[in-house]
Amino acid sequence: MESSTEAYVYYDPTKQNAWVDAILNGLGPNKQRYYKVASLQLVTLLVIVIAKTEYFSAISEVETTSCAVGLMNMIGNKGGCAVRLRLYDSYLCFVVSHLAAFTNNCERRNQDFREIAKRVLFKHQSDPSLAYLSHAWNGGGDEGVAYLAHHGTVLDSSKQASVFHADHLIWLGDLNYRINLSEAEVKQRLAVNNYEELLDYDQLMIERRAGRTFPMFEEGPVEFAPTYKFDAGTDRYDTSAKRRAPSWTDRILWKKPILGREGLTQLNYNNCMAMMLSDHKPVQSVFRAQIRELNRQKQSATRRALQQQLTETPEEMAKGTISSSFIEFDDVQFLEYKEKTLVLENTGQVVAPFYFLAKLDEAQAIPPWLQVSPQQGLLGPGEKILLQFEIMIDASVSAPFNQGQELSHILILRLENAKDFFISIRGNYQRTCFGVPLHLLSPMTIPSVNAEASLTSPPERRKHLLQSAKTTLANPSDPPGSVSPSSSSSSLSTSQQANLPKELWRLLTFLWNKNMLTLPNLFLEHGDRMICDYIRKCLDAGDTFDPSILLGEEEDQTQEAVGANSVIDVLVAFLECLPEPVIPTQFYAEALAASDAPDRIKLLKDKLPPLYRNVLLYITSFLADAIQYAPAAVKQDRRSCIVSLFTVLLRPDLAYKETNPALAQLKKEKLISHLLSIA
Structure with missing residues (x-):
């Protein structure tokens, strides 16, 4: 190829x-x-x-x-x-x-x-x-x-x-x-x-x-x-x-x-x-x-013989025990994997099937943020099985927890012909700026880890923010003080900062200077995962970035590039985790159409809610400068990488069925390329 x-x-x-x-x-x-x-x-x-x-x-x-x-x-x-x-x-x-x-x-x-x-x-x-x-x-x-x-x-x-x-x-x-x-x-x-x-x-x-x-x-x-x-x-x-x-x-x-x-x-x-x-x-x-081919006739005959043997067993109620009715995950960080186990035992004298049962008002027995294995099976008399409970809160499920929903659930484990077991699942989710909608994150003046007061107490405050977000998406008129960035700026002004989530402003401010933008390997290599984790924790806690961690103790372009690329890694992850992308899903089809008609891009931008429009302008202005100040030897490579990376700025709704994913990806890249050209 x-x-x-x-x-x-x-x-x-x-x-x-x-x-x-x-x-x-x-x-x-x-x-x-x-x-x-x-x-x-x-x-x-x-x-x-x-x-x-x-x-x-x-x-x-x-x-x-x-x-x-x-x-x-x-x-x-x-x-x-x-x-x-x-x-x-x-x-x-x-x-x-x-x-x-x-x-x-x-x-x-x-x-x-x-x-x-x-x-x-x-x-x-x-x-x-x-x-x-x-x-x-x-x-x-x-x-x-x-x-x-x-x-x-x-x-x-x-x-x-x-x-x-x-x-x-x-x-x-x-x-x-x-x-x-x-x-x-x-x-x-x-x-x-x-x-x-x-x-x-x-x-x-x-x-x-x-x-x-x-x-x-x-x-x-x-x-x-x-x-x-x-x-x-x-x-x-x-x-x-x-x-x-x-x-x-x-x-x-x-x-x-x-x-x-x-x-x-x-x-x-x-x-x-x-x-x-x-x-x-x-x-x-x-x-x-060696390829397996089952003998279906023998398998069916064996199954019938076992079923007959079970029906001939004297009737007796199944009995069972579980080692605990509580699963405590304690503190749970964003994208952190945790697992717990418990033991289910058949203490009766008959074979007993087990499975998890959905509550009457719920479609699924197990919430999407939890994995349980196995979810069903068959236990012989005296047999035990280890049930594994795994949790990892990613961008697809984090939004309600960042908005105050408790990390808890009651599972119903049924042992056929015996009593049901109720298992309490609990954890203490550590709020993060990742996976929070822009319209909720932007007005938040305190660090994400302390956001409980902003998002959950009192309930009227949370209701007000959600209603405000709906109004924002429905009414694209500019609010007082709304500004647009200049591609020649090396940093964002105080008034511009007010129209950005503070976490996004901090990431762009760190990168938006000639020292960073002229690094040859910027955008072309991975950052360091430990540094990325450090940056994420600083954003969540509101802590100042330590230059010695991001840039090294001494002047070293290699270490500076690692730190800068780590910030870019976090920036892209932040955008990718947004429940609603910078170009909201309701404009996805229109955005793809605009990729083939650059004159329609201004119309598209004018339709965006003010906050989303400003975020888009800030990011594309920064990226345009990143291309402008790239060393000549890597300018084209950097542009190609940026165009592909920042298609995270738009995506369709989950229910949207893409008829031609390859063509859609091409159109997204063309749109980003046009946005960079006019930034």
Whole structure:
């Protein structure tokens, strides 16, 4: 796939179709015996699954998904595409990924693996005939699923599946792990085909042995030459000025099987030196897989026999106990993962089903901010089961808690033919500025953590703010003192600050000066997660930023860039978490239409509520200055990244059905580009 800067931002489906056609045409006379099961493109990444037509009726539940882990975990120059499918009664998953580049970015590659593994989730409908599979995956016996739980991934296993919820998982692509030797040292060993010694310095081998990346995967013997980097169109290693050291960047790994199960058998693993299209040489592998096919007749007969055995058991009421009726999460931070457990025991003499029951006035048994696993099951006499309760308040559910709703709920756990158990779930949510609507955050003069008085006491105050917000959205007339920013400003005036949430003003003020805007790597790299967390806590508590933490103790452009990019990370996260985006959802369709007619953009801006219009003007003016003051060598790259990143300024309502997501993304980017041009 093309890897130019423009390719990171714009998606062209014709290239995906061209690759599919090329693969099928490459099969020659056998082309008619094969068909495309699925394909998915994420900018420069593409995964395609081809199968024989004889398996058409045996393949079902085909799902595709992707996740970007490039700049801000949003730009698709790095990330993963995945396909999950069911073949007969086995699940297969294929992940294609492109991880962070450069020799010194080993930890970043490890982090990219973790992010892709955590964030690639598929839709999944449980099949009762394969319930034992779900138990094996989610009951702690699968190393991959346990890895996700350890790293804070929360998923509803009755509706979602991770890449590890598969009988066979193959992960391949440009993993970008390098060799920890100089170019000369690598080529010296290659001259005598000394692969074994080179592999001792291979970063992927080193990191896997240490358990820092791909810990649950296997790789076959690497007995072929490094696949990167070549002079394009040749089999000659890089002779350009950069002279990259040859490395095995392109790899194929597969997940170890669960103990006692048949896994994959690798029959071949090699590179393709004859391919000359790229500065990489492709790798290829052939596997043999054991595929499950259930005997439905035997399964039904066994079920009937068990049912008969149960009905012949003397009637007796089920009995049970739970270890506690209270789940206390204590203080809960925004985006913080917490888990608690309790034990349900069947103390009776009969088999007893259990499940969670919705209250009469509620549609769901479990609130959206809580995950419970398992949610249903069957307990034999004397059997116990551990119920896990997981909580993580993200932007999709945080709004009511930031507005004063208590973090509490009563769950009803039913043990069939026994009494119901009532489980009290409680936590103390620590309010944050993230996930609070602009019209509630803007008039707030105290830190978010102390916002209880503003949002919940007295109730009339909260009601007034909500009513004020509705009036604001309905009446777009300018309030007294409303101002617009100037793109030549290096900071915001006091009157301008009054029209911004104080948290947004603080972020922009830190960045909006020539020292920051002229940093070469601004917007082009990630910040530091610990610094991002520090910034978020400062915003919530109203604490002053410590320059030594953000910029370092001494004048150091590298540390300054890390601090500045951390602030940008937080800025984008703040905008992404807004329940109502800067361009409100009611204007989404009009905004997309304006992307093709720049003369309509002014009309669109005039329709926005004053607060939202001012926020949009401040942000686009800042971004225009960020592009203007960018060093010439990175100006175009910075502009491309900004355009893609700040599509977070608009999004549709949750109920909106996007007919062409790729085209919509392109239109959003065009709109942002126009807004920057006229800021």
